[in-house]
Every structure is written in structure tokens, then in C-alpha cells.
Amino acid sequence: MxxxxxxxxxxxxxxxxxxxxxxxxxxxxxxxxxxxxxxxxxxxxxxxxxxxxxxxxxxxxxxxxxxxxxxxxxxxxxxxxxxxxxNANAVKELVLTGMLLAARNVPQALRFVHGLDPAMADMDKAVEDGKKAFAGFELAGQTLGIVGLGKVGCLVADAAIKLGMQVLGYDPEITVDAAWSLPSQVKRAGSVSEVLRSANFVTLHVPLVDATRDLVNADNIGTMKPGAVLLNFSREGVVNDKAVLAALERRHLGWYVCDFPNGVLNHNERVIALPHLGxxxxxxxxxxxxxxxxxxxxxxxxxxxxxxxxxPAVGMARESAYRVAIANSNVPNMLGQISTTMARAGLNIHNMVNKSRGDVAYTLVDVDSAVAAAVLDEIGAIDGVLAVRYLPAVG
Structure with a gap:
């Protein structure tokens, strides 16, 4: 109970x-x-x-x-x-920050200013002489490649377009909602490889699963444009750090901007690593x-x-004061066994919804009378039932 x-x-x-x-x-x-x-x-x-x-x-x-x-x-x-x-807007703003930091060589410029002697006689001249080394470029007109067009990816795309950038996007599993919210100016890419070789900036917004681990790696990072900027605000394992380090050392990759500091990349002058601020x-x-x-x-x-x-997503408005929630393995005849058990106990099913996702199925049942503990135990004893909850209305 x-x-x-x-x-x-x-x-x-x-x-x-x-x-x-x-x-x-x-x-x-x-x-x-x-x-x-x-x-x-x-x-x-x-x-x-x-x-x-x-x-x-x-x-x-x-x-x-x-x-x-x-x-x-x-x-x-x-x-x-x-x-x-x-948290999509917060991550979007940090991605934009990362692009601007890299495009204008802000980290190196800050280190230069921090290293100036505050007691020097002619600081103005030192600043004017030194700033030439940090000349960057503007975002307008550059191509941004986005891998992963969920909520964050769509917001980044919209912001980049408003900054005058061209946007190329790739997501083989884009949802209907995301597709509707994606700006029409986004050009669709056919693969991760197309994004990497076509964009001046590439930003990753994918979950870390087996299919996305080392998504950017030694085999494909070399296809990026010389001087390109790679941004990773998704998960650390999506990018192979050793491949990034090698690309930075041979000056093929311009910058790597990420939210995941580690011992491999820390202190590289072309890495902007933030302490998981997304x-x-x-x-x-x-x-x-x-x-x-x-x-x-x-x-x-x-x-x-x-x-x-x-x-699975399951929602059902209450039509009875007596509700049972059941999670079970997604195998045949589970719903039949659950219904039969309730019928034997004299319970009349008022409303029911059942959905599955992968190996898990989930059922909500509203019945017209109170459910005894023995009935819940009997349902819980059905082979394949993972959890049973009794949810009588309160108040």
C-alpha cells in the first residue's frame, strides 16, 4: 500500500x-x-x-x-x-559566448593584458603594439554546423542566423516539435561528415550513448576546415580529446571550446575549457x-x-478515486493477466491506458472500488511485473 x-x-x-x-x-x-x-x-x-x-x-x-x-x-x-x-537558453548563451571568445582570440588577449607590468611607463604603446597578434574575425558570414537539433540546437541555430551566420544542421532523429521550431533558413546536412567538412564552427548537442561516443575522432577531425572551431557543450565523451589535441598541435583545428576540463587538454592555449557552466x-x-x-x-x-x-509517456485524467499503476516487462499477455486478476477480484475497470517503450511497459488503471492489498500482491506476483502502486485519491 x-x-x-x-x-x-x-x-x-x-x-x-x-x-x-x-x-x-x-x-x-x-x-x-x-x-x-x-x-x-x-x-x-x-x-x-x-x-x-x-x-x-x-x-x-x-x-x-x-x-x-x-x-x-x-x-x-x-x-x-x-x-x-x-536549461536550453542558458546553454545557448554559453555556446554563443564560446564562439565569440574563439573568433576574437579573447583568452589570449586577456592573458596578454594580465601579463602587462602595471608600473610600466608606456602601457598605451605596449597595448597598441601587442593587440595586432589577437586580430580575429566576425561571426557574420561564417558557417555554423550544428549536430543535434533538439531544444538547444534549435535555439543556437536561431541565434546564429540573427547574427548573420549561415547554419547547417544534422540530426537523424529530429522530433516533430524540433522540426517545427527549427528556423527555415537552416540547411539540412546528410551526415556528421558533411557538417565537419563544411562549417567554420561546429557545435555538438547530442546525448552520450554508444552511437555518439567519440563522434568527433582521429578519423574525421582532419576533414574540418583549417582553423575551424569545435564546440562541445553536450557531453565529454562525444569528442575524442587526444584527436583534438593532435589537431590543435598541428594547427589544423583553430580552437576547441568545451564545458569539460581534463588533464589531457588543460593548459593548451587553444582550448577554452569551462567548468561545466552550461x-x-x-x-x-x-x-x-x-x-x-x-x-x-x-x-x-x-x-x-x-x-x-x-x-513511455503516459497520462490519464482521473475518472475514479481508485487507481493502480503497473510497470512491467514489455512481453505478450501482460495486460490480459492484469485484467484477469482484477476481474477475479470483482474490480470493474473504469478506464485504462497502456503504453510501452523498449523493454518497459506501463499501465494506469482506474477502477470503481477500493483495491485490496491481496489483489495488489497478486498482480505484483505475475511474472514480468516490475512494480505495482496503489494511488487512491486524497482529499
């Missing part, structure tokens, strides 16, 4: 305005809770954590979920939520918190699923 109060374990600092969306009469929220029903997280690495069996959901206040053992949670019937697009704005952190808290609350109270990386 479900608890009358949900316990939410918080592993990182989460926006207070987001946490306020969890009413205290229904939620206990804290960093030292035992037997939590859910976990709120930002950057904490959960792979080595002993995640309690009481956990019914994990919500990350951000887009990527590499710090969460998603596969293991799927096998337990636990959805993992994220906040896609909530989503580090007050606005982005609050937007992410608000989004995932709302999603988490809707799941815990009503079983609805939105923006989960491992569960």
Missing part, C-alpha cells in the same frame, strides 16, 4: 522555489531520509549508491542522466525523469527544478509519466 506521506531524498542543492511545489502536509523532503519514495538529484553520481528498494522514482534537475543507473532502475520498474529544454544560471537551475518537481509529484500522486528517459 502507498504511504499517506511521500519521502523525497535530495542529493544536491535544488532550487527552493522548486521544492516549495511539494506541500509539507504530503511530502517530507531532506538530505538524510531513510526509505525514500523518490530521489531528487542534479550532479551527484548515483552509480555507486545503494538505492533503497523503496524508491519509486528518480528525478534529475537537468537534461543528461549519465550520473544515474538508468538501466538498473528500468529493471526495477523505476522511472527516471529529467528536464529537457529547461546550466549554471539562476534561471536554468530554477526552471529545471520546477519542471522535475512537477513531474515527480504528478507521478507519485497520480502515476502520470512525462519526460522520463526510460518509461
Amino acid at each position: 502507498e504511504r499517506s506521506q511521500f519521502k523525497v531524498l535530495v542529493l544536491n542543492q535544488i532550487s527552493e522555489n522548486g521544492l516549495k511545489r511539494l506541500p509539507t502536509e504530503r511530502y517530507a523532503v531532506g538530505k538524510d531520509l531513510s526509505e525514500p519514495d523518490a530521489v531528487l538529484v542534479r550532479s551527484a553520481d548515483m552509480h555507486s549508491l545503494d538505492i533503497p528498494p523503496t524508491v519509486r522514482a528518480i528525478a534529475r534537475a537537468g537534461a543528461g542522466t549519465n550520473n544515474i543507473p538508468v538501466k538498473a532502475m528500468s529493471q526495477r520498474g523505476v522511472p527516471v525523469f529529467n528536464a529537457p529544454g529547461a 546550466a549554471s544560471t539562476r534561471e536554468a537551475e530554477e526552471n529545471c527544478a520546477l519542471m522535475v518537481v512537477d513531474q515527480l509529484r504528478d507521478f507519485l500522486e497520480h502515476g502520470n509519466v512525462a519526460n522520463s528517459v526510460n518509461f
Whole structure:
């Protein structure tokens, strides 16, 4: 049976305005809770954590979920939520910052000014003589290649066009929503290779999965235009750092701008490495918190699923005070067994929705009368059922 109060374990600092969306009469929220029903997280690495069996959901206040053992949670019937697009504007602005820093040789110019002796007699002359080494170029008229046309990629494309740039985009799995929001001036590329060889700037906005690991590597980085700028604000493993270093050393690559400092690239004068600032704005952190808290609350109270990386999107308006939520392996005859079990218990199904995603299926069932604990146990004992929750209406 479900608890009358949900316990939410918080592993990182989460926006207070987001946490306020969890009413205290229904939620206990804290960093030292035992037997939590859910976990709120930002950057904490959960792979080595002993995640309690009481956990019914994990919500990350951000887009990527590499710090969460998603596969293991799927096998337990636990959805993992994220906040896609909530930090998109913050990342977009940092990408634009990176392009401008590289185009105008700002890091080297700053180092030059920092190295000037404040006591020198003729600083003006030293500045005038030295600035010639840092002459750059303007963004207008340059070609920007974008790999990954999700929310961030679309915002970057729109901003670049407004700056007078030509934009070339590639995304073999572009969503309908992203396609609608993509500016019509974006030229479609047929491959990553086409983007790399055609653009003066290339920015990457893809998740880190097997297919995107080392997406830019020793085999293709040499096809980029001499002096091109590569920007990576997605995930560190999307770019092969050794290949980047070699391209920088032979002066083929002009700059590498990323959000992931490491020992291979640090201190290279043509690397602009930021300390993972992509989503580090007050606005982005609050937007992410608000989004995932709302999603988490809707799941815990009503079983609805939105923006989960491992569960199908399932939402159903309540038409009864008695609801059962079931996660199971996506195999034949699961729905039939669940329905039969309810029928044997004399439960009349008022409404039902069932969807699947990969190996996981998820069902919401509204019934016309209360569900006994023994019935929930019987459903949970069906081979392939991963998790069962009883969600009677409150208040």
C-alpha cells in the first residue's frame, strides 16, 4: 500500500522555489531520509549508491542522466525523469559566448593584458603594439554546423542566423516539435561528415550513448576546415580529446571550446575549457527544478509519466478515486493477466491506458472500488511485473 506521506531524498542543492511545489502536509523532503519514495538529484553520481528498494522514482534537475543507473532502475520498474529544454537558453548563451571568445582570440588577449607590468611607463604603446597578434574575425558570414537539433540546437541555430551566420544542421532523429521550431533558413546536412567538412564552427548537442561516443575522432577531425572551431557543450565523451589535441598541435583545428576540463587538454592555449557552466544560471537551475518537481509529484500522486528517459509517456485524467499503476516487462499477455486478476477480484475497470517503450511497459488503471492489498500482491506476483502502486485519491 502507498504511504499517506511521500519521502523525497535530495542529493544536491535544488532550487527552493522548486521544492516549495511539494506541500509539507504530503511530502517530507531532506538530505538524510531513510526509505525514500523518490530521489531528487542534479550532479551527484548515483552509480555507486545503494538505492533503497523503496524508491519509486528518480528525478534529475537537468537534461543528461549519465550520473544515474538508468538501466538498473528500468529493471526495477523505476522511472527516471529529467528536464529537457529547461536549461536550453542558458546553454545557448554559453555556446554563443564560446564562439565569440574563439573568433576574437579573447583568452589570449586577456592573458596578454594580465601579463602587462602595471608600473610600466608606456602601457598605451605596449597595448597598441601587442593587440595586432589577437586580430580575429566576425561571426557574420561564417558557417555554423550544428549536430543535434533538439531544444538547444534549435535555439543556437536561431541565434546564429540573427547574427548573420549561415547554419547547417544534422540530426537523424529530429522530433516533430524540433522540426517545427527549427528556423527555415537552416540547411539540412546528410551526415556528421558533411557538417565537419563544411562549417567554420561546429557545435555538438547530442546525448552520450554508444552511437555518439567519440563522434568527433582521429578519423574525421582532419576533414574540418583549417582553423575551424569545435564546440562541445553536450557531453565529454562525444569528442575524442587526444584527436583534438593532435589537431590543435598541428594547427589544423583553430580552437576547441568545451564545458569539460581534463588533464589531457588543460593548459593548451587553444582550448577554452569551462567548468561545466552550461546550466549554471539562476534561471536554468530554477526552471529545471520546477519542471522535475512537477513531474515527480504528478507521478507519485497520480502515476502520470512525462519526460522520463526510460518509461513511455503516459497520462490519464482521473475518472475514479481508485487507481493502480503497473510497470512491467514489455512481453505478450501482460495486460490480459492484469485484467484477469482484477476481474477475479470483482474490480470493474473504469478506464485504462497502456503504453510501452523498449523493454518497459506501463499501465494506469482506474477502477470503481477500493483495491485490496491481496489483489495488489497478486498482480505484483505475475511474472514480468516490475512494480505495482496503489494511488487512491486524497482529499
